[in-house]
Amino acid sequence: MHIPDGYLSPQTYIPLFGVAAIFWTAAVRKLQTVLSHRHIPYLAMAAAFSFLIQMFNIPIPGGTTGHAVGAAVVAILLGPWPAVLALSMVLVIQAIVFGDGGITAIGANCFNMAVVMPFVSYWVFRLIKGSSESGKRIWGAAFLAGYIGLTMAALATAVQFGIQPLIAQDAQGQPLYAPYPLSIAVPIMAAEHLLLFGVVEGVITASLVKYFLKHEPGLIYASREV
Amino acid sequence: MTVFQKKLWTGLVVMALLSPIGIFLPNFFNAEDAWGEWSAEKLKELIGYVPAGLEKLADLWKAPIPDYNPGGEGASMAAQAVWYVVSGLIGILLVAGAVYLLARLLQRHEK
Numbered sequence: 001m002h003i004p005d006g007y008l009s010p011q012t013y014i015p016l017f018g019v020a021a022i023f024w025t026a027a028v029r030k031l032q033t034v035l036s037h038r039h040i041p042y043l044a045m046a047a048a049f050s051f052l053i054q055m056f057n058i059p060i061p062g063g064t065t066g067h068a069v070g071a072a073v074v075a076i077l078l079g080p081w082p083a084v085l086a087l088s089m090v091l092v093i094q095a096i097v098f099g100d101g102g103i104t105a106i107g108a109n110c111f112n113m114a115v116v117m118p119f120v121s122y123w124v125f126r127l128i129k130g131s132s133e134s135g136k137r138i139w140g141a142a143f144l145a146g147y148i149g150l151t152m153a154a155l156a157t158a159v160q161f162g163i164q165p166l167i168a169q170d171a172q173g174q175p176l177y178a179p180y181p182l183s184i185a186v187p188i189m190a191a192e193h194l195l196l197f198g199v200v201e202g203v204i205t206a207s208l209v210k211y212f213l214k215h216e217p218g219l220i221y222a223s224r225e226v
Numbered sequence: 227m228t229v230f231q232k233k234l235w236t237g238l239v240v241m242a243l244l245s246p247i248g249i250f251l252p253n254f255f256n257a258e259d260a261w262g263e264w265s266a267e268k269l270k271e272l273i274g275y276v277p278a279g280l281e282k283l284a285d286l287w288k289a290p291i292p293d294y295n296p297g298g299e300g301a302s303m304a305a306q307a308v309w310y311v312v313s314g315l316i317g318i319l320l321v322a323g324a325v326y327l328l329a330r331l332l333q334r335h336e337k
């Protein structure tokens with residue numbers, strides 16, 4: 001889901017830098033008021049976790065690969081705004097140091113994986129969990145938070161790919177950037193994530209939320225601030 | 227650092243050590259790049275041409291450890307696995323360090 005350099009037109013990646021910058025600014029302000037000393041080591045670990053879980057490429061036999069992102073569990077445990085900053089830092093370092101995701105696409109990749117995903121995951125968890133404290137309900141809420149959050153991030157990415165042939169063509173009508181239209185990009189990326197990668201993200205999210213609920217229940221942001 | 231936090235850091239290092247699973251599994255199941263993340267050469271195989279704008283931007287940046295594998299596609303599986311683990315450990319240091327510093331800067335001042 002890391003868009004490389006060259007796949008997005010400037011008409012796409014520049015506005016997405018703008019959108020990401022709005023969320024970075026808001027996240028910085030928000031953290032200045034809410035970030036407690038106690039949470040800082042967890043935020044650092046959350047970023048490391050997200051970096052590492054993304055290294056576990058999951059194959060679709062004979063086809064493509066994908067991976068979990070970890071943004072759902074970070075948003076549930078530490079809150080969506082800290083997740084925006086932790087995930088953005090991961091994506092910036094992946095792009096600069098490891099060439100994973102383009103430099104020009106940092107805004108787009110941060111929008112998809114560090115904004116859309118943590119917020120969708122956080123609200124799905126809150127809505128489904130409700131005021132319930134039952135283990136099964138929390139497990140289900142956390143699973144769906146990861147599953148839906150990752151799939152929505154993939155859909156946002158697919159739309160950014162898919163609109164490129166509409167936005168930028170050469171004189172012969174050939175696409176200048178990502179070549180596949182919405183009618184291909186969206187169904188493929190949706191299917192991959194609905195059938196496999198989203199399920200993995202969901203299981204990871206639910207298992208970790210359950211683990212923290214057992215060992216450090218006071219930490220969980222999404223159940224603290226209802 | 228609490229005992230619980232030490233346990234979590236250990237878990238993260240274990241993840242880095244296990245990370246080559248993320249290259250072995252796709253290799254075993256014959257799965258290639260993520261959708262939409264092909265190199266210019268691979269894209270040419272897929273659609274028969276390299277889009278002009280893409281060609282211009284594609285090599286904009288030379289990452290120090292490209293794709294967690296500085297040896298490139300020709301490197302042996304063992305070399306790739308070692309670099310993957312090293313990348314994971316460097317990644318932990320860089321992202322956790324950067325987030326820690328940023329968070330310390332932003333931290334509210336508690337009495």
